[in-house]
Amino acid sequence: MDYRGRLRAVRKGCRRFGVDACLLTTPSNIFYLTGIRDVEGYLLVSRRAAVLYLSGLYLNQALAAQRADAPVSITRYEEGSFCRQMRSLGRVGFIGADISWDSASRWKKRCRCVGIPDFLRELRSVKDAGEQRVLVRAHAAAVRVLRQARRLLSPGMTERELAGEIQRLISRVPGAKEAFPTIVASGPHAAFPHHTAGSRRIREEEPVIVDLGVAIAGYASDLTRTFFAGKTPARYARMRAALMEVHRECRLMAAPGMRARELHRRAVKILARHRLDAFFVHGLGHGVGIDVHELPSISASSADILRKGMVFTIEPGVYLPGVGGMRHEEMVFL
Template identity: 30%
Template sequence: MNERLDQLTQAMSINNWDVLLITDPKHVYYVTGFASDPHERFLGLLMQRGEEPKLIVPALDGDAAAAASSVSSIVTHQDTDNPYELLRKQINGSIGTLAVEKEQLTVSRYEQLQQFLPARSYIDAGQVLRDMRVRKSESEITIMKQAVALVEDVLAQGLKQVKIGMQEIELVAELEYLMKKLGADAPSFDTMVLTGTNTALPHGVPGSRKIAEGDLLMFDMGVYAGGYASDITRTFAVGQISKEQERIYNTVLEANEAAIRAVKPGVTYGSIDKAARSVIEEAGYGPAFLHRLGHGLGLDVHEYPSIHGLNEDLLTSGAVFTIEPGIYVPGVGGVRIEDDVYVTDNGVEVLTSFPKQLTVLG
């Protein structure tokens, strides 16, 4: 945590920021070690050049912040206080440049800042934080491996619950129960279980459709564990499926593996998408691959980078993201196979290990 504070201090000096205000709760956790959901209350890390960082928290979180945070100066506010007035009192002198997280800042909060912390200019600190987060440390990778192992355990146990006639939503309930039972903090997104022709909906919503013989059965799920997310998709056959469904499956698997082989430091994210997409296009299913190849993974289940064909950013060691090609054919079904991968100094480490060869259930 102190290293991250040092990185931000250096960024402030390089970019000539007088004050940096971080209000995204996940960034506060990332920099200080204090995790909290403040709901509508104000939470922020205030950094001023030449001054000690200050963590501003609701009074009800004061003791927890003092125990967990690497920042020793904790400032609390009551529900009846205006936290922006309190912020102003923590700053010495006038503000030239105030760096904020534009993606986190609402219009209402911006107006409060203009009133109580007027600055000559407002700058977005988002890219600095993004660049810090994209390079995962060894300790972060260890935690993410645990989150992956946990969701794979959930999937393995959940498959034992699959029965002909079971509704999608019933299976979702079983899986989310297993997540908590096995130690997850929470699902990292709404668990998706789709069967039959519903699998042709990339973001379908589980409902009352029942699992039947000859169905494709898709699981897309993840957990938060230790503050970090995992994300995995596997598709299965329920009994005997059609030749076309089998061809779709094998094409997606080939695309998944082609993309993984393309991962190494220094290549563009777009080239990885193209490696997978070309396999699917050559098989005649190009228009049925409806989405980008993947997304970054870490404190958020969806974060930088976005893995699409036009992304010319270069891979760096430490990046973690998903590779999840899919084919979706209305009336026939869909297949998606998703892995979490970690860019190493020399290539790639696949964090997910759940089998990917076509598995027939029942």
């Protein structure tokens, strides 16, 4: 990955927002800029240097993961010296979406700092060749796990038991881990888009929505299938046909330069033709990368423009309160 290029982009962002340095605070942004995964701390990028401040909890781990191609130094966080460093740099921008009101208020009292927009979100939404390769691997692993999960499904097992089997399948993929807690939503639970696995027993001929993600080398995949123990009732077969039509048409339509919301609109139109649009209660999809939810947002109110290199989901779903539901989620590499 081109860490030098990414740090240059942060410095360009500093100039754009009229600050002398930028403070990055999320593990995802720290990983994006340093290659060091899963640490909480402060990354301070100034014109001349990039310094990662970490507590003793993460210091050894980060030193062991430090990359030769990322020009970032690592030091122990100590409040006094960190504050002095902040003040000495001049105006420091923090990403206002990534820091709490309380923390920002405290910093503002002690240093010259100012909230700036999350310009890294846009940068991160376009994946470079290295990121795409990792995402393709994470996607392939999720497809394999879903195929194995389908074979494990049998009536009588609980949602959590199936989720547990899936966790074990993921742990056996070399270098992989769960990108988020696997969703297993059966029968009436399938009407809840964000249900997590519960203790309900799965019955025959009812939908079982399995939504899982496999993370490899810090990059997530995100896929959903709706399975049936036993045969698929006719009503759900018709629903599946409508969802697959959305996938076919939206994949054909998706192209760099178009507005993301056009894809969502097309999906709603197709579902309306099948009289299912009233039961589609969320956006059509979202970018996926270091975080499971990134830009672009593929929804009715999105202002995002699709660009080459973006990786996002298309996930039409139909939710029938008290009855059940169905979702099918695929990743698109643009």
